[in-house]
Amino acid sequence: MSLKRGPGPNQEQILRHLRRSNAVAQRAIALGHHPFGALLVAPDNETVLLEQCNIDTVNHAESTLARVAATNYTAEYLWQCTLYTAVEPCCMCAGTAYWANIGRVVFGMYESQLLEATGSHEENPTMSVSSKYVFEHCQKPVELIGPVPEIIEETRAMQQAFWSTR
């Protein structure tokens, strides 16, 4: 299988997709879930193929998206696609994205920044394993982009508002 990838997203595309990931996270709150959302974007860095909100502590937005992606698209195609999430994927989700063969992951703020901002919560007891660490231990070069400073404040604000009243 070819591990060639097209050009990556520009800054405007990165911010637009991360903001949309936060909009999906807002929808998750309305549905009674945790404030996390993920997108799968096509190789053109424009077309949003899938949106997924958090379901529960086992079915995170990112890993659920990766499983749906692997069910609906070929591995060759997914290597050209990008997963976007405003909060860094946990090690479970980074691992699932890897096994789904998604070639690029873009995140807004570090999971450790989320933990700093909200403290550990029994419904979200963050694991301190970075997605960088996970991808460094893989056999294929998944491209990781993040953190993205411009998205951090709005992401932190939404997370703090949610977890402080939980």
Ligand SMILES: Nc1ccnc(=O)[nH]1
């Ligand atoms: N990054 C995430 C943390 C917790 N739950 C999610 O769905 N996503």
